[in-house]
Amino acid sequence: xxxxxxxxxxxxxxxxxxxxxxxxxxxxxxxxxxxxxxxxxxxxxxxxxxxxxxxxxxxxxxxxxxxxxxxxxxxxxxxxxxxxxxxxxxxxxxxxxxxxxxxxxxxxxxxxxxxxxxxx
Numbered sequence: 001x002x003x004x005x006x007x008x009x010x011x012x013x014x015x016x017x018x019x020x021x022x023x024x025x026x027x028x029x030x031x032x033x034x035x036x037x038x039x040x041x042x043x044x045x046x047x048x049x050x051x052x053x054x055x056x057x058x059x060x061x062x063x064x065x066x067x068x069x070x071x072x073x074x075x076x077x078x079x080x081x082x083x084x085x086x087x088x089x090x091x092x093x094x095x096x097x098x099x100x101x102x103x104x105x106x107x108x109x110x111x112x113x114x115x116x117x118x119x120x
Contacts, residue, residue, distance in 0.1 A: 004034045007050075009114040015039070015047050020054040020084065028062050032069045039076050047076045048117040052110070054084030063092050070100045079120040080104040081113035 003018045017035050022028050039047060056062075073080070085093040085106050097104055107113035 003031045004038050007114075010118045012048060012118040012120075014114060014117050015049050017049065017051045019056045020052045022056045024057070025059055025061050025065075028056070029065055032065055035069065036072055039073055042076050044075045045078050047073075048078050048120060049073060049080045050110075050113055050117060051080070051082045051104075052084055053082060053089060056084065056089075058089060058092055063095065066092070067096050067099045070096050070102060070104070074100055074102055077102065079117050081107055081117050083107050083110050083113050 001018075005016055005018075006013050007016050008014075015035075015038065017031065019028055019031055022031070039049075080102060082093060082104055083106075086108075090106065093104065093106060096102075105113075105116060107116065
């Protein structure tokens, strides 16, 4: 399964970072490294980003990795959305947002997030 890929939604390109069901920190960091190589090739303020953290295992190390990844993505982001950030993960998301100063909008459903991202 491709964890970092562009998807088309209503004619707009959205870059999906699929961390769903990652149970080990090394899985998360493999996806982050792949994602950085894809994002780093793009022009600034052009990428619609959707991150799926549904059922992802979190640790202090993973949260720090997400902070650094989000900071790296900042110059490239046109709009950013996340799905699966519920409960304690919402607290971690808030920490990432505070650390990076980015607006990352949280959604319950993938379709909602894609519709919002496609409005940009």
